[in-house]
Amino acid sequence: MADYTVSDLENIANKLRLHVVEMTYAARSGHPGGSLSAADMIAALYFKFMKHDPSNPSWDERDRFVLSKGHVAPVLYAALAEAGYFPVEDLLTLRKMGSKLQGHPVRGKVPGVEMSTGSLGQGLSMACGIALAGKMDGKDYKTICMLGDGELQEGQNWEAAMFARQAGLTNLIAIVDRNRLQITGDTEGAVGLEPLPEKWKSFGWNVIIIDGHNMRQILEALDKAAAAKARPTVIIMKTVKGKGVSFMENNAGFHGKACNDEEQAKAVEELKAVIQ
């Protein structure tokens, strides 16, 4: 990976956002809201933090990323394409019949996708298995798992959280995209997650809380998590669902809906205005 600066990474994140709105618009469906909230972190992971080789997706020493909130596949696919795993042109085949870019990520279909996800609550368990294999084999790769906040209502996450602590998975980093919105609205109005940091702490994890749209904070948090010696680390990143497109921001309506023609023109215009 080239040595990107903070502003380069911010720019890449916005490029990923543009891909997300274009992909979901072309597909006439998909999940732009949570893709946009995760974009800064995804850019930081794939263009700065993670050890990986797009020309050799199964490189043994690579860091592994598991997208537990599989519905934000568009932002993952955009990052993989921009990183060079497959041609950027393929992105517009998202959700179309015969495309490798399925509505939710599929292991074995897309170079760079580690695990099949999409049914919420399972990714952290899978990441525990990958991290455990790394420990067994004496490898020093990191396993990173991105979770939605609403997804934490699934009990399996907490089974995995208990296990990770028990198994001493210091090579595991969980990232919670805390955009506070799920399909039905505010997470706290559905089944509340707060006090969320205390929950993770009580499960034996290091907890780092950051602004998920501040690239410096993101990079610092990842470095701190990578240096953890005693416990697994969770980064709770406070984000804005739909970040970067004014009318999508904090709008649960764009959880699982693409733009119409008029909205699309505006979204593209807004994003192009900030991309260098």
Add this chain to the structure above:
Amino acid sequence: MTEKLAQRNYYGKALAELAKEDPKVVVMDADLAGSTKTSDFQKVCPERFVEVGIAESNMIGIAAGLAASGKTVFASTFGVFATGRCWEQIRLAVAYPKLNVKIVATHCGISVGEDGASHQALEDIAIMRALPNMVVVAPADAYEAFAATKALAKYNGPAYMRMGRADFPTILEPDMEFQIGKASVLREGTDVTIVGCGQMVSFCMDAAETLQAEGISAEVINMSTIKPLDTETLIASVSKTGCCVTAEEHSIIGGLGSAVAEALCDSTCVPLERVGTKDTFGESGKPADLMVKYGLTADDIVAAAKKSVSRK
């Protein structure tokens, strides 16, 4: 008198051997290692044994992650929890990406006995068979459980194996060969084909003896792989006998009987009678009493065979 042995003891023996033979093998359990006998592996290879606590869904996710990292994973608990509790996890994390995870369950069937319906897996074959990419195996006795465990370790892909709790009569040879997807004709006959899996195979053999005394010649097939079903062996047999009976310690809905019915209606329709539990839950009781009450004895197979013959 045939010797009676518990399949799970031989599963544990096979795992303990695999600990030495194959460094890729990892064994997992959800707080039941002493019962499933994965503890035999744990004793000799604690570094590749993973205790997940009472959390079967998490176990399957971890198994998938381990398999994606090159491990051959055996994940065990009781049949109800190994399949029903985490079916959707198996579907997404294991079956869909064809990961190398073997879900091996003990305590399947009504012969679990006193624990009652909550612990008696009678639907596990049905729900596992429905999953694409999933191999489903139900060995007839302890020796076959041993051989199947070894064969599954060599097979790269998702598989489910079900075993019982109790000691089952041994009917096969201790050094038998097991091949995934290959049924074996244990007794040749001309009037009716009896297809069994699990401990019911031994009752099929008993039933064939009784039928012989009454002038009915029964062919007995051990269909220890239910998926993929060995249709070649099945069809060759029913083409000769002209009628069929299935016997399983499982619901007649979705299990071996259904698999055989599907195969027959795809090629050679002959009368078929299915011995198994009848759309019902089990209950607490002595295993032998439950087998009688729920229609899972050699006598039930005899009656079904006569009915099948009469329908020709």
